[in-house]
Amino acid sequence: MKALTRRNLMKLGAASGAILATGGIFKTKALAGSIELAKGGKDFSPETGKERQMSPSACWNCVTRDSMIGFVEDGRLVKLEGHPGSIRGKGKICAKGAAGINQLYDPDRVLYPMKRAGKRGEGKWKRISWDEALTDLAARLKKLRDEGHPEKFMFHYGRMKASSSKIIKSAFLGAYGTKTVGNHTSICEGAKWTSQELTWGKHYDNWDFDNTNFVLNFGSNCLEAHTNSIPVLQRLVDAMVERNVRLVTFDVRLSNTAARSSEWVPIVPGTDGAVALAMCKVIMDAGLYDKEFFKFIKATKDHNASTSKKVSALKKQLAKYTPKWAEKISGVPAAKIKALALEFAKTKPAVIVSYRGAVAHYNGTETERAMQMLAAITGNIDNPGGRCRGVGAKWKYPKGPKKKPKGKGLKITAGFKGDTAYPSHGANHQVLKMIKDGKAGRPEIYMWYCYTPVYANGECQENIDILKDENLIPFTVSVNAYYDESAALADLILPNPSYLEWWDYEDMVSPAQIPEYYIRQPFVKPLGESRDFKDVVCDLANRMGFPLGFNSAEEFVKMSCEKTPAVKAAGGFEYMKKHGVYHDPKAKPEYYGYKKEVKAADLKKDGVVLDKATGVYWNWHNSKAKSEAEAKEKGYTKSKNAYKGYVGQEIGGKVYKAFKPDKLNKSGYFELYSELLEIKNFSPLPTYYPIPEHEKMGSDKLILTTFKVAVHIHSRSANCKWLTECYNDNPAWINPVTAKRLGVKNGNKIKVKSEVGEITTTAKVTEAIVPGVVAISHHLGHWEYGRYASGKKAPLAGGNDPDSKHKWWKTHGVHPNWIIPNSSDPISGQQRWMDTVVTVTKA
């Protein structure tokens, strides 16, 4: 038989084509629609063969809020992946993000509104209907409002960003009229933000790893647990692997970041600021500072000082901070400090990284100021490859009712009077203490949302005692999907869904320095009777007679998509639902924003005045000043909310946008000299002071330090079985030298005791921690939060997770917060996580 060849088949093909093209051949087409390979047709699981639907959304397991893609199979969310179209995450998410599915299908989820049945905290509950719950709650809230005391409703959130914040805080709480609103920043990195507000204005620093040539890191575990984790860490890895960029990490502990660094420099806790100041001295003395950037630096009281005067003022301030001096304090060899300072100053561009290891101390704000100084004197500010002001999406959104009452607030969110100078992000770890104290008033209703006051703050026992006391707080409400340690002390639990079941628009900082707009949309309908709290506040507002102008989070997000020009132009809500993310493809990365000049017309607007003392042009109408005369008399620095009217900074005869202030009346300069601190009797120029407790401690004592790991969120992930399987025990790290002195061997049970409590744990003897320190991680030691976190099922929990029988681990770790006092950095109000002095003994 003749063989088939390509040649004769081509003839057959051509002839077949002719036949197919003639009419009357008649063939019912079996298939309709076209081949769509790149766009993807229906998707099927390669394993189960079930039909899959894919849609974009955004993570919420940590504040990074990565864009992601989820796969729903037969109505069940089965997989989460990074969103390949996101310029932030570039197609990746972390273990915590992937384990979000465990949040959704946690068998211990709270699926119905629950009302306390026995005594508060007794653990007896009754299921009630939403209508019953909201009728009761709305009546209580309305009563306070009608009596003229909306401030007696305290709302306390842990995570509430972007549209969630706008709906709940701006629209609902704003229209209700309470300003007794707490956050959680002081237990995170408040000192860092206040310090940035004192120096360059709006908080959040992006480290431009894409373009940097050297990274100097003080106390950030950014390869494991950063606030912009996946977007940032992959860029750092790329820089190191692809361009051989050196990363030097100062840390008391050999974190995985330190371990992956080119160099780990062990350091005594709380002394990072001393090392940074010594580096500044080395750089200034060597003349390696950036003269051009000095134009924008304020380094003396006189804002018109010449560069040479500024330089000599800094040199004078730094004179005592020699590397030898820093060596004595920090344990870092003087030669090492000098060499790294020179490397940092000579490598262009270079970036300063810092986080809680450096700032969660008594001297945290000053330490961060020293970091800002290092970056500023070397010109590594807002430049490609340096420390840049964060860039995020700027959404437009519905503002809620036009007429809002003048809000009232109890002064209990910023710590005790006189404790802190500028608690610009609050001192909310002190809220329960202040309620107990009672001098600033007490809320009658205390509601918390995505927050666990009992577990997340220090001094857990005191938190429990206060929250349990009905005389101190008459009514407690927990908005939560899970039965955690704080929900256990609620009078009412409103079941929130997991974030995989709700709507949001999102705006987290983009390390590409190009804003990225993105949304979160539900993969599945809320389980059981859980209801997105954003929808619930719309309902509550209607019940109390002040409709918000939208009836659900979905509607709000949709309206915002249509209001936001960039998103609307891209296709609005429909586009965002389909694609999940949007950035302007023509946008260029934002650098050097401070060099822009203010238009002459903007200086002539009604209300704009020049403050001679600072050189700031500001519009007094936007402040609390009642007249131009009053504004001029008090001046920019001392007029309340003057920063809200900031227009520009006069420098050398020109007016620049410069470094716009936020929350504090800082001038437009990059302020190394802070008049605001001077007013409060702190050193105007960055300085170092030791941690009082460390100065006084005896040689038998240790310093307790805390840390986070890559596979857990601070307090909200121990219910994720995949994560807790990875990390379910947290022994205390102790250096062999210290352990020997204490007579402790690896694996020994030990007691760790502070002035506020005692915990028992296990010793992990390792050289990966500096001597004299004991390190215990966060995340674990839950006594509620469901079977995977604590071994205890939640009331009314579903019992049908087939994986329950695979839970092989019996350890649930220990929680260090029991023994950490709630105390503040005197400038910012930062909770001092890393300062606690403890005694360690064999148990």
Add this chain to the structure above:
Amino acid sequence: MAQTEKAQRTAVARQRSNIYGLLATAYRQEVTSEFLQQLRAPEFLEILSDLGIQLTSDFLQKPEEELLDDLAVEFAGLFLGPGGHISPHESVHHQRDGVEGGMLWGETTAEVKKFIESAGPDYSPEYTGLPDHISVELEFMEALARHEEQAWSVDDEEEAFRCLDMERRFLEEHLSRWVPAFCDKVMATAELSFYRELAGLTKRFIEFDWQELQEVEE
């Protein structure tokens, strides 16, 4: 890739698509008058003859009306029943470990349906047959190769290779696994030269195409 090579690949994809289309038509339903006239045109017969296809007088010389009748009877006897016939569905013929074969609408049927739908098309509401009928699988290859042709013609190399990959997978996982054995049965059973030779051509073409696609360089 050079333009001449792209043009060549465009042409190959087009002709392969046509052949798949022709075969799909032949298996979908009984031969119509118009189809028969095209098939019996001298130029077409010559092409068939060059391919070694030996049609005999039962196809070449019978009057049209009588032949259409004979072909319809043979089509029913071979592929439709009632009674003993050779079911033209993959799930009946495709033998695999751990998968129950020999039945209509088996697991394999679901796989074929999903494979096709994952590439974009849906089953048309007018199509009343089963998802893994040989004519549907051939039509799917026709559509894939047509899409590939279009991709080459607009220089979308990435999409063309994606498409080629899909064709290769479908041949690998489905057509090559059962069509040759099916064709053997048809050849052994057919009484008319048309269906015997159709089955022979189908088998040889599938094997040829499968071989060729494995050798295509990317």
